[in-house]
Amino acid sequence: MARQAGKEDPTIDTDTAAFADSLRDTLRSWWGFDTLRPLQAEAIAAAAGGRDSLVVLPTGGGKSLCYQLPPLLDETTDIVISPLVSLMKDQVDALEAIGYPAAAIHAGLSLDQRRRVYDRLRAGDLRLLFTAPERLFNTGLLDTLTAVGVSRINIDEAHCISQWGHDFRPEYRQLAAVRERFPQASVHAFTATATPRVRDDIAAQMHLREPETLVGVFDRPNLTYRVVPRTDKTRQTLEILGRHAGEASIVYCISRRETEELAARLTAAGLLAHPYHAGLEATQRHRTQEAFAKETLDVVVATVAFGMGIDRSNVRLVLHTALPKSLEAYQQETGRAGRDGLAAECVLLYSAADVFSWESLIRRGMDATELEADEAERLIESQLTHLHQMRRYAQAARCRHAALSEYFGQSYEPTSCGGCDICLGETQNLSDSHITAQKIISCVARVGERFGVRHLSEVLRGARTAAIDRHGHHRLSTYGLLADLDQRTCENLVHQLLDQDYLSRSSGDRPVVTLNARSWEVLRNERDVTLLEPRLKKTVRAKSDADDWEGVDRDLFERLRKWRRTIADQRGKPAWTIVDDKALRSIAREKPTSPAALLRCRGIGEKRLADHGAAILDIITSSP
Numbered sequence: 001m002a003r004q005a006g007k008e009d010p011t012i013d014t015d016t017a018a019f020a021d022s023l024r025d026t027l028r029s030w031w032g033f034d035t036l037r038p039l040q041a042e043a044i045a046a047a048a049g050g051r052d053s054l055v056v057l058p059t060g061g062g063k064s065l066c067y068q069l070p071p072l073l074d075e076t077t078d079i080v081i082s083p084l085v086s087l088m089k090d091q092v093d094a095l096e097a098i099g100y101p102a103a104a105i106h107a108g109l110s111l112d113q114r115r116r117v118y119d120r121l122r123a124g125d126l127r128l129l130f131t132a133p134e135r136l137f138n139t140g141l142l143d144t145l146t147a148v149g150v151s152r153i154n155i156d157e158a159h160c161i162s163q164w165g166h167d168f169r170p171e172y173r174q175l176a177a178v179r180e181r182f183p184q185a186s187v188h189a190f191t192a193t194a195t196p197r198v199r200d201d202i203a204a205q206m207h208l209r210e211p212e213t214l215v216g217v218f219d220r221p222n223l224t225y226r227v228v229p230r231t232d233k234t235r236q237t238l239e240i241l242g243r244h245a246g247e248a249s250i251v252y253c254i255s256r257r258e259t260e261e262l263a264a265r266l267t268a269a270g271l272l273a274h275p276y277h278a279g280l281e282a283t284q285r286h287r288t289q290e291a292f293a294k295e296t297l298d299v300v301v302a303t304v305a306f307g308m309g310i311d312r313s314n315v316r317l318v319l320h321t322a323l324p325k326s327l328e329a330y331q332q333e334t335g336r337a338g339r340d341g342l343a344a345e346c347v348l349l350y351s352a353a354d355v356f357s358w359e360s361l362i363r364r365g366m367d368a369t370e371l372e373a374d375e376a377e378r379l380i381e382s383q384l385t386h387l388h389q390m391r392r393y394a395q396a397a398r399c400r401h402a403a404l405s406e407y408f409g410q411s412y413e414p415t416s417c418g419g420c421d422i423c424l425g426e427t428q429n430l431s432d433s434h435i436t437a438q439k440i441i442s443c444v445a446r447v448g449e450r451f452g453v454r455h456l457s458e459v460l461r462g463a464r465t466a467a468i469d470r471h472g473h474h475r476l477s478t479y480g481l482l483a484d485l486d487q488r489t490c491e492n493l494v495h496q497l498l499d500q501d502y503l504s505r506s507s508g509d510r511p512v513v514t515l516n517a518r519s520w521e522v523l524r525n526e527r528d529v530t531l532l533e534p535r536l537k538k539t540v541r542a543k544s545d546a547d548d549w550e551g552v553d554r555d556l557f558e559r560l561r562k563w564r565r566t567i568a569d570q571r572g573k574p575a576w577t578i579v580d581d582k583a584l585r586s587i588a589r590e591k592p593t594s595p596a597a598l599l600r601c602r603g604i605g606e607k608r609l610a611d612h613g614a615a616i617l618d619i620i621t622s623s624p
C-alpha cells in the first residue's frame with residue numbers, strides 16, 4: 001500500500017548522501033541513465049521535498065523525468081495533468097517499456113480498462129496517473145484520489161494555463177481548484193515556454209507557494225540551423241531529404257493544400273511521404289501518426305497541426321518550406337528535432353514573398369473576427385512584430401544559435417557554434433552584390449515604380465512577355481541587364497533588397513516595388529549592399545553530427561533498428577519506446593557481448609535487459 005501522502009510527513013530529506021545514492025540507483029536501474037541533465041536534480045529534489053516548483057526546460061530537455069522519478073522514491077501516487085490524449089498514451093507506453101507502473105484515464109478507455117485503472121489506483125499500485133484537466137472534475141476521479149491521497153500534482157505543458165502562452169486552454173484555468181481540493185499536495189508546473197510573462201502567469205494562476213523556479217538553457221547544441229533562399233521548393237526539399245534517407249523527417253508547409261501537393265510530388269519522386277493537416281479525416285491522421293511512430297513511415301509533410309502529440313524522439317530533420325509566423329512557433333516546431341539529444345538538422349527555406357503572404361493573412365484573419373477596431377489593430381500590430389522578428393532572423397547573417405538564444409532572453413557564449421550555416425561558412429555573398437543591387441534599383445526607377453517583383457525580374461532577365469511588349473519595357477536601358485540569371489534567382493535578389501529595406505513595397509492586393517531614401521543612397525554609392533548567393537554552397541557536416549556517430553558500427557545500428565521495427569509492430573508501440581536511438585548507437589559502439597556489459601550501455605535498465613537483452617546480444621554476436 002502506498003504511503004498516505006499528507007497524512008504524515010510526506011517529504012524526503014533531500015540533503016543527505018542517502019538521497020543522492022537512491023536517486024542514482026533509481027535512475028540507473030529503471031532508465032539505464034548515468035547522469036541527470038541540467039536542472040533535473042534540482043527539480044527532483046524540490047518535488048521529493050514537497051516544495052512547489054516551476055520548471056522551464058526546452059523541448060527535449062527532460063522534463064518528464066522530473067515528475068516520473070520522485071514517486072518511485074517515496075512510493076506515492078502522483079498525478080500528471082496533460083492536455084493531449086496522444087501525449088499521455090505515448091508516455092504511458094514509454095513507461096511501461098521500462099516496467100514503470102503508470103496509467104492514463106481518458107475518454108478512449110473501455111469500461112473494463114477504466115475499471116482496471118481504478119483498481120490499481122485504489123490498491124496503491126500506480127506511481128503516476130495521467131489525466132486531462134476536464135476529466136479531473138467530471139468524474140468520480142476526485143473522490144477516489146482523495147481516498148488514495150495525492151502528494152504531488154504535476155502540470156505538463158503548463159503554458160496552456162496562460163493566455164499569453166501559445167495554445168491557451170480555458171479548461172486549464174480550472175486547475176487552481178485542484179490545489180484547493182488537495183491543499184497538502186505540492187504543485188509542479190512544467191513548460192517549454194520561457195517568457196517571464198507566461199512564467200508569472202502560471203505561478204499566479206496555480207497559486208504556487210514560493211515555488212522553486214528553474215529555468216534551463218534554451219539553446220539546443222545538437223541542432224544545426226540553416227536558412228536557405230527558396231528557389232525551387234520541390235527540388236530543394238528532395239535534396240535536403242536526400243541527406244536524411246531512412247531517417248525521420250517533418251516537412252512543414254503553411255497551407256493544407258501545399259502539404260498534399262508536396263507529399264504527392266515527393267511520392268512521385270519515389271519517396272514514401274504522407275500529408276498531415278487538421279482537415280484530413282481522423283482515421284487517416286491517426287494512421288499517419290501511428291506509422292510515423294512505428295517507423296514504417298519516415299517523412300510527414302504537415303501543417304503546424306502535426307505537433308504536440310508527436311513524440312518520436314529520433315526526428316533528424318525539421319524542414320520549413322516557408323517562413324513560420326513567429327520565432328516562438330519556429331522554436332516549438334524545430335524543437336521536435338533531435339529530442340534524443342543526437343544531432344539533427346533544421347532547415348528553413350526562406351523567401352521574402354512569405355512575409356507578404358503572412359501580412360495579408362494576418363489582416364484578412366482579423367477582418368473575420370468581430371473585434372473592435374482598436375483591439376484588432378493592437379492584435380495585428382503584435383502579430384506583425386512577431387512576423388518581422390522571424391524575418392530578421394531569417395535574413396540576418398549572424399549565428400543562428402546566438403540569435404535564437406538572445407531572442408529568448410539568454411546570452412550565448414560561444415563565438416562560433418559549429419552548428420549553423422553562418423558559422424559553418426556555408427553562406428556566400430554574391431561577388432558583384434553592389435552592382436547587381438544598382439541594376440535592380442535602377443530598373444525599379446525605369447518602370448516608374450509601378451510594377452511587382454515578377455514583372456521587374458522579367459524585365460531584368462530580358463524576357464519576352466505580353467506585358468513587356470505592351471509597356472514597351474524591352475526598350476528600357478535596364479532590359480536584360482541580368483540576362484544570365486533565371487527568373488527565380490532574379491526574384492530572390494529583389495526580395496533580398498526588400499528585406500534589407502533598400503526597396504519598399506506598396507501594400508494592397510497587387511503590391512508594387514517602389515524606391516525609398518536608401519535606394520538612392522545605393523545608387524549614389526553611399527551605401528554598400530551585400531546580397532547572398534541564392535544557390536547554397538555544399539553543406540558542411542556539423543560537429544555534433546560527426547561526434548554522435550563516432551565509433552558507431554552503422555551496419556549494426558541499422559540491424560538493431562530493423563529488429564526494433566519488428567518489435568514495435570508486434571506490440572503496436574512507438575519504436576522509440578522500445579529502445580531509443582541513443583541507446584542503439586551506444587550498443588552499436590560498445591558491441592557488448594554479455595548481459596552485464598549491455599547493462600552498462602546508455603538507456604538499458606533492468607527491465608529492458610530482461611525484455612530484450614537476449615535478442616540484442618544475439619544480433620551483436622551473429623554480426624558478420
Ligand code: ADP
Nearest residue numbers: 033035036037059060061062063064065313339
Ligand atoms: P521534454 O518533455 O522536456 O521535451 P523528455 O522528457 O521527453 O523531454 O526527454 C527527452 C529525451 O531525453 C527522452 O528521450 C528522455 O528519455 C531523455 N532523457 C531525459 N533525461 C535523461 C537523462 N538524465 N539522461 C539521459 N537521457 C535522458
Ligand code: ZN
Nearest residue numbers: 399417420423
Ligand atoms: Zn552559429
